[in-house]
Amino acid sequence: MTEPAARPPVAEDPSWVDLIWVQFGKRKIARGALFGLLGLLLLAIYAPLLASNKPLLWRVADGPLSSPWLLSLFDRNFFENGVDLFFNALLVCVSLLGLPAAWAWRRAATLPRAARGARRARLLLGGIGALLLTLGLNAAAPQARPKEVYPALQAQLEAQGTPVLAVYPPLPHSFRDGVLDQARARPSAAHPLGTDAAGRDVLVRLIFGARISLTIGVFAVSLYISIGTVLGALAGYFGGRVDLVIQRLIEVVICVPSLFLILSVAAFIEDRSIFHIMVIIAAVAWTTPARLVRAEFLRHRNLDFVAAARAIGYPQHTIIFAEILPNTLGPVLVSATFGVASAILTESTMSFLGLGDITVPSWGQMLNAGRTTSEWTLILAPGFAIFVTVSLLNLVGDGFRDAIDPKLRR
Amino acid sequence: MRQSGQSTLLFISLGLLTTINVINSWQIDHLERLAIEDSARLAAIEAQLRAGVPVSGAATTTAAGPAARSAQEAEALADPKNLLRAPTRPRVRAAQVSPGRTLRMQIGQDPQGLNPLIAKGADVNEYSTYFNAFMATRDIGEPERWVPDLAVKVTTDDDLRYRIELRKGVHWHRPAVDWASGRYDWAKGPGPDDRQPFTAHDVVFTLDAIRNTQTAGRVSDLRTYFEPVVAYRAVDDHTLEIQFKEKAYTNRSALFEMPIIPRFLFSVDEDGKPFDAATWGLKLNEHWYNQKAIGTGPLQFVSWEPGVKMEFARDPHYFGEPVAYDRLLMSVVKDQNAWPRKLKAGELDFIYLQPEQFKTEILDDKDGVLLDNPAIKRADFSLFNYFYVGWNADRPKFADKRVRKAMTLSFNRAGVLEKVLYNQGALTSGPFPQQTPCYDKSVQPLPFDLEAAKALLTEAGWTDTDGDGVRDKVIDGQRVPFTFTLITFGSSSEYETIASTWREDLLQIGVQMQPLPLEWSAMLKKMDERDFDAFTGAWVTTWEADLMQLWHSAEADKPKSGNRIGFRNAEADRIAEALRLEFDEAKRVELCHAFHRLVAEEQPYTFFYQRERTVLYWEHLNALEFLQIPPHRDVRLFSFNQPASP
The missing domain is CATH 3.10.105.10 (Dipeptide-binding Protein; Domain 3)
Structure with missing residues (x-):
């Protein structure tokens, strides 16, 4: 991270976060991978702007100018998945507030540390608030409108001699509407990666698949990190019987091969949505952070600062969650980045084995469809996407691991 | 230093031993294979000798055309009241018979069993047409016409009471058991090869089994058709009467197409002791012979290795037209993607294509040469x-x-x-x-x-x-x-x-x-x-x-x-x-x-x-013919256009 010239003259000790950030910045590959992930996130957020069969601008003859694209963003008949609605809300928020927020974030760097932290925390809370507000508004007044296939409508109107103005996104295909006549098309200018068995554009589905994969990765991992951290903290701090029970629970979960556990749990749920899949992944994967956190707690609980906190008379939950926990998060966060990658792989595996959610364009789903069609684009494209995402996440995780290791400091 | 020298020596000798072992087991394996091939060849020759076919030389006809059918059948068919009529054409053409050949086909999975009354599944129904005969069958050319099989004459005045005259001189296949042990001597009968005769009592036994509520499996589906049966009896060894309660079109097909099992085998345990009258239905469900097949059909059961293969051989004493080859080998190939490969490698004579394989092998095939081999041909048929x-x-x-x-x-x-x-x-x-x-x-x-x-x-x-x-x-x-x-x-x-x-x-x-x-x-x-x-x-x-x-x-x-x-x-x-x-x-x-x-x-x-459905086959088979009616594939119709390779 480059510091602006307007740095306050008083030199302050770099905080732990700053230290790690600087260390991370020195690892070029990891930094590149982080930018790659950021790009992937932007791609996921702005997917509808890249690919949609709803015109950005639409005018029939001399009628009013409208934007079916804008209206489609929160249309439950088009984006029926919660993940898409979330990302569309992100799209709106990032587009409207992104630049001012980034500017304010940079400005905060000139402030002294305490004020800077508070300012940035406010900014972060404000962003989350805006997102929740958008989602809340959307939930309070759900939008749904009759389905219209605009390219077909345009062709029909033009055949009747009515002039139509229609401006489409660069890829004028929808991730869900297929054109059967073009099923299994080879790559061409109109379909850069060809189409699948139902005549849907592969590239478009790949872009929208990034939303699904990233969501599954991030949400599943947040879920299991939360479970694992709490259980691990309790086991490590209290020890004794609590530790014994939690340890045995962990052993029970890890002694079952996770893929079989996942598959058998998935087989019980009849109407699987991707939220079920996240929960299933979380239900088997929480043991790793639990053991990490437990080990860290065992190390910390007898240190002086904990003794001091006890002497002051802090309640136990304060000692556990406010005093010790922040010190143990380093390894947990590193394992989380790897966890995101493995959650994406697990989802792909489940979808590949036909236990995913068939209505969403997830990469594993596409891979599964490709396997039966023996079209190379259908197999290679999602496979490559999974490979790139997982590699980026692993590189970032590697970078973080090195950055927090004092022995590897540069 | 010395120690490492010793261990090197140890490793070398171990390696040598392993190599020798591998060579040794390969040799034994090879010898064994040769021995198996020899014994198979001998068995084929023996079967040919028994069937009265010259062992060497080109294809010679053995198939008896419809003309050679028994006098009893000819007389029965002459009766205008007979519901059964002469077939429009034979299943096997005399010119197609090629002794010494084995028809090799794939099956996707093992059947549940081979007792056609107990085992459920379309596959068992199909295989039972190979080893079993029925009262009457639908004609190949005109399916609405019933032609004689085990029954030669069926008469009725009111479609309620049927009188059935059975074919004389039919024998059950020899059960595939270890005869040398002497344990199964009770199963020997007076017929050729110690076979047991087929009589009206076997049909009555089968009807008893169908109507016995203890039996389970496919028989429970059949039972609904035989619920309206009021009475049935064997008038003599070759005459049967059966009375239905209600007139229904389905009565005929139920009666004609019912699988028949032998009483001498299925009413007794492995030592020939009759089952208890109160529980024999339950015993039948787990009968010791349910994993093997017995019938009166053109192919007799030889062996079944679950997951590997099932083998049938032409029955030299079959009453109808014998099949055009000597053996039928059904290999169990569970992986459908392996079917085309096995066909191409010459391990199978014909295969079914799955829809995706249809796409890759036929639609995407640019040069029009199937599986890149001009000797492989294609046939299609429509399923019911x-x-x-x-x-x-x-x-x-x-x-x-x-x-x-x-x-x-x-x-x-x-x-x-x-x-x-x-x-x-x-x-x-x-x-x-x-x-x-x-x-x-x-x-x-x-x-x-x-x-x-x-x-x-x-x-x-x-x-x-x-x-x-x-x-x-x-x-x-x-x-x-x-x-x-x-x-x-x-x-x-x-x-x-x-x-x-x-x-x-x-x-x-x-x-x-x-x-x-x-x-x-x-x-x-x-x-x-x-x-x-x-x-x-x-x-x-x-x-x-x-x-x-x-x-x-x-x-x-x-x-x-x-x-x-x-x-x-x-x-x-x-x-x-x-x-x-x-x-x-x-x-x-x-x-x-x-x-x-x-x-x-x-x-x-x-x-x-x-x-x-699309089928790929080697051109050493004559053009494949499929039945109009299920199960469509009837291997009795298949034949080779070359004699066995020397």
Whole structure:
């Protein structure tokens, strides 16, 4: 991270976060991978702007100018998945507030540390608030409108001699509407990666698949990190019987091969949505952070600062969650980045084995469809996407691991 | 230093030992294989000798044409009252017989067992036609004609009491047991090769087994047909009488096509001791011979290694036309993707192609040379089946026939058939096989027409009143949106594509459909409990049209019945009942056509398509011929155009 010239003259000790950030910045590959992930996130957020069969601008003859694209963003008949609605809300928020927020974030760097932290925390809370507000508004007044296939409508109107103005996104295909006549098309200018068995554009589905994969990765991992951290903290701090029970629970979960556990749990749920899949992944994967956190707690609980906190008379939950926990998060966060990658792989595996959610364009789903069609684009494209995402996440995780290791400091 | 030298020596000697061991076991393996080949060759020669065929030299005919049939049969066929008639053509042409050959085919899985009364499954039904004979069979050329098999003459005055004259001089195959041990001497009979004779008492025993409520398996399906039997008895060894309670068209086929099992074997335990009269039905379910086959058919059972292969050999004493080759070898190849490879490697003589293989091997084949080998040929045949979408008529949404029709109109069947199923079949508009006269060709499948579908839904009261793009209607005082769940057969990716395509089209007419892929067992459970809006299904049909099971309203109220969709229609009931009692072919066809028009109007199902199957085979087989009627594949029809290679 480059510091602006307007740095306050008083030199302050770099905080732990700053230290790690600087260390991370020195690892070029990891930094590149982080930018790659950021790009992937932007791609996921702005997917509808890249690919949609709803015109950005639409005018029939001399009628009013409208934007079916804008209206489609929160249309439950088009984006029926919660993940898409979330990302569309992100799209709106990032587009409207992104630049001012980034500017304010940079400005905060000139402030002294305490004020800077508070300012940035406010900014972060404000962003989350805006997102929740958008989602809340959307939930309070759900939008749904009759389905219209605009390219077909345009062709029909033009055949009747009515002039139509229609401006489409660069890829004028929808991730869900297929054109059967073009099923299994080879790559061409109109379909850069060809189409699948139902005549849907592969590239478009790949872009929208990034939303699904990233969501599954991030949400599943947040879920299991939360479970694992709490259980691990309790086991490590209290020890004794609590530790014994939690340890045995962990052993029970890890002694079952996770893929079989996942598959058998998935087989019980009849109407699987991707939220079920996240929960299933979380239900088997929480043991790793639990053991990490437990080990860290065992190390910390007898240190002086904990003794001091006890002497002051802090309640136990304060000692556990406010005093010790922040010190143990380093390894947990590193394992989380790897966890995101493995959650994406697990989802792909489940979808590949036909236990995913068939209505969403997830990469594993596409891979599964490709396997039966023996079209190379259908197999290679999602496979490559999974490979790139997982590699980026692993590189970032590697970078973080090195950055927090004092022995590897540069 | 010395130690490492020692261990090196140890490793070298270990390595040497391993190598020697490997070579040794390969040698033994090789010798063993040679020995097996030799003994197989000897067995083939022995079989030929027994069949009276010169062992060396080119193909010589042994098949007896229809002319050589017994005097008893000729006399019986001359009787105008006989329900059985002479076949239009023989199964085996004399010119095609090539001794010494083995027909090699693949089977996807092992059958449940080989007792055709107990083991369930289309595969056992098919194999039982190889080793078993029946009372009478449908003619190859004209399936409505019954030709003699084990029965030579069947007469009836009222279609209630049947008198059956059985063929004389027929013997059961020799059971495939370890004769040398002496344990099975009780099974020896007076016939050639110590065979037991086939008599009317075997038929009576089989009927006893079918009507015994202790028996389970396929027999429980057969039992429904034999419930209306009042009495049956063996008049003498070759004459049988059977009396039904009600006159029904299905009585004949039930009687003629029933699998028959030998009394001498299935009424006793492995040591020849008769079963207890109170529990013999239960004993039959787990009979010691259920994993082997016995019959009176053209091929006799040799061996079955589960998961590996099943072998049959030509029965030299078979009463009819013998098959054109000596042995039938069925290899169990579970991996369907391996079938084309095994064919190409020459391990199989013919294979079925799966739809995706049809695409890769035939549609994507640029040079027109199948599997890159000009000696491999292709044959196609149409199956007796149809695929459909069933609508739960007990649900208010689909009780209205206009709604069901709108669903059919919105399903792009032709497009899906072409693009997803590669035109491996033909669209169908009714429940009868298209090859039978029952199918009314004038009833065209409905077109794909979203505008017409919209109009029908509006007419049925489904309109989008709140502007959310989904039609709604007030049902029982509540405004319900038109959303439904379509249960699809989860093990096939084609259904997934079909469902997602249909889903988008349905949304255009304001209907929201949620596909739910389920495994077969879960799907069956839902259908049995009538817990569904709609499902994808398929029925295997028969030559004989019978509408009671699927379409009669009495079945709609029975649990787990075939009428899962709750179809209740007075006119359909009338036709189904009339069809049971009608014996005149022309009138039956008229009734079928009336029913076909009725379902086209009512749309209880969205009829989809009738599937075709593609077969690849080596050109050393004569052009493959398939039966019009299930099970379509009848290996007795297959023959080689070359004698065995020397």
